[in-house]
Amino acid sequence: MKVINQHTKHSLRFRNLGIDANQELVVFMPASCHVCKSEGFQALTRLSISFNGFSIIAGLNITSDGLLKEGEISLSKSAIEKLNVQDNDLLEVAHMEPLQSMTNVRAKLYGNTLHQQEYDAIIQDIADEKYSNIFLSSFVAACSGSNMKLEEICYLTTAMIKAGNKLEWGNEIIADKHCVGGLPGNRTTMIVVPIIASLGIMIPKTSSRAITSPAGTADAMEVLTNVNLTLSQMRKVVEKESGCIVWGGAMKLSPADDIIIKVERALDIDSEGQMIASILSKKAAAGATDCVIDIPVGTTAKVRTVENAVSLSLRLKEVAKYIGLNIQTVCSNGEQPVGYGIGPSLEARDVLAVLQNIADAPKDLRQRAVTIATEIVKLVWDMEEQVAEDLVIKKIDNGEAFTKLISICEAQGGFYEPMHAKYSKTVESATAGIISEFDNRKIARVAKLAGAPEAAEAGIDIKVLLNQNIIIGQPLFTIYANSPGELEYAYEYYKHNEKQIIKLSYE
């Protein structure tokens, strides 16, 4: 598996077949290729592909039936972008050097404890996209369950920070918040950031887009303003307003984590160690000094029991201490969606309602935002609970937090009112009873089938709460969509899963 010598590099002519294999770097060569034959390349072999002084490692797929001619080579979309090649460019192909860091993964699988430099090597190779999905999966498996000691989570977190960019703000205190996730409508960031910024505490917030949910904070914020800022644009906003809410995906804060997370999702493996490293490495890389972490607990949330939340909370604090980050955790109720709306525009509308003190603004969303903002103030200013909470509530009540959000939006590129979806349908209860359970995951799925988050206006608006008495024909929620097909589609899914989505108990 070594590069033999200079003679074993082979030039092949690039032709774009237009194949997107997502994050995976794939090289396509025809079965007839003399290089494949003489080098003994097989499908799945990892090859080094070089062009113009740059090189990547890609997994080989062998094509037949004339898709590529002898002497031609193609690459998947992300590989093309990395190498910046065009049709007819000559690429050099060679066996890849053996991946030394896989030795560490194997050692971990064999039960050894890894040290800092071993995690560094693995994470750097992952960030450099040298790991195939097979390698990534074995690493995720090696770190799953309770296989990682506390010290190893510290090393992994440190390695992830080292392998990415780190933002510097030139300020002693940088506040941040994070939510462990899994709770639809939990859009507190857009309320917390203007409160904290209006108190004069710097909070340069980078948020993510939805991956499997109907809306991420970046999606909801994008309803109101531009979130695709460069780092220097972000700096200007923060200097002016003390805070911002931008999309963090392009900042490469923890590139290895972005890659690992996709494989974890495919495997449906939630490793506590990986989760802690993922959260804390991104906060540290974003330059945070003080961070509050919201852990919603519920049977269909990411963290399912209070015991798990307590264990996660303790470990988060220990690892945070190791990397020099000051954190506080908040275990919150995750048994039902937050606010009314689920979907970017509907959630943005709820946020504006809370900040504008509108009479029927969602009380739970307000309360959750107040709790988190209060914890941030306590953390940063070492203040008593009641004093901190009074400060926070005042910023909502006197409209300063609202004004701050509008100012932040203006600084990011202008403020726009949320738009309405073209079509809607209100779902009424077919039976009577008391609401005993919401299935957060299936509720999210209805909103996604309606078109969220791609269609920002799509989603659902929930009109009922846990433990509420429901009569026959009472409106439960409204579905919003931009096409009649999507509306129907979401409704059909609901009708098929009606009894699990909102469970009623009878007296």
Added chain:
Amino acid sequence: MKVINQHTKHSLRFRNLGIDANQELVVFMPASCHVCKSEGFQALTRLSISFNGFSIIAGLNITSDGLLKEGEISLSKSAIEKLNVQDNDLLEVAHMEPLQSMTNVRAKLYGNTLHQQEYDAIIQDIADEKYSNIFLSSFVAACSGSNMKLEEICYLTTAMIKAGNKLEWGNEIIADKHCVGGLPGNRTTMIVVPIIASLGIMIPKTSSRAITSPAGTADAMEVLTNVNLTLSQMRKVVEKESGCIVWGGAMKLSPADDIIIKVERALDIDSEGQMIASILSKKAAAGATDCVIDIPVGTTAKVRTVENAVSLSLRLKEVAKYIGLNIQTVCSNGEQPVGYGIGPSLEARDVLAVLQNIADAPKDLRQRAVTIATEIVKLVWDMEEQVAEDLVIKKIDNGEAFTKLISICEAQGGFYEPMHAKYSKTVESATAGIISEFDNRKIARVAKLAGAPEAAEAGIDIKVLLNQNIIIGQPLFTIYANSPGELEYAYEYYKHNEKQIIKLSYE
């Protein structure tokens, strides 16, 4: 991840793009596809693809740039073969049902011991090709190192046997042999089978082709005769001659193992549990009752230390007992290649030389074959060592084993003499000294670069042995190839690695 209901199946028109992703089943859909959008399919999502009453599970790659048009769909080669589709066929696409058996893999990763029915579920899903490479990798990882208890190896072996075909021979005693591998030129099967068959013991041998080595037994046997027999053809040969040597790849003896082994190789993980299950499930599925297993031990062989060989041997015996297979193990010296030739034709020539009692036939190859055949006779007939060995040696010395090999070849389709390669080059020692080490892996690589096993006549012929005194200019080995390019290529690799391939120590 569930099939929502009947309405969510979508028909798309098939177009063959001619992409071979090896064993992996891949589905290609254009980024513009309405089904991708409305179902929220992402790259790497596992989809259920149905046609004509059959369905497969495939991983999604998303294509762009007009390779596929909206409404079109394509599949990788193996997926096309499984579904037997042609251009313009309409395929149905849906989210796959969640893979229940992955719950067991996760449980294993979390440190639980799995039971028979849990291994059954995993292995059946793997045999049904429902596991993506990511899933396979996590299973291999979960079973690696010392993670499997002895009882679990028994369950895994049993599960692998259940998931494949089992050959029945209607005979009380069915002898077999196996070599753990990693030793070039160790072509004992072609000597052992005719000896055992000529003693009247039934030995219906299924062998493999080379995967990473310069020759498998099936490749070397194919030099002399046809090895691609159907099961009924194989039966006729065995009924007539008591033995055969055919390619076992098409018999589906342990289909899950064939899939797992490719991922193990990519990960370079040798799990003792998987290795034992792999070996024994194939022997049991081939209908063996009594089997001798050769374990070559050497620094560049598969098993590197005597301790590992002893541990492997003990576990093999315990698992064999559990599944009702009578075995004996032979730990042999694996410090240098066996015989002279490496490559299908050269190895077949060595085999014929031994069976024809030619004066300079390789003594080590003869001795190893005698040892294994003797162990088979002892195992089957419960006989004393010396008596058994005398019987075995007599069959070589009196030419009966040679006659039997020719008869087996005739029954399999005719006997052909090995051919010679067109080009050759003899490598001479540049220094003097005593041979202290052979690197089996690098020696195998020289033979492969010369063209073996695709070019049956290609390979190398070694002229020296461990501990032999070498003078400057003494011929070390001859490279054989069918093209000047391959000859040169193999020679260059040798020159670049000269000192590791055959290590000389100086007095």
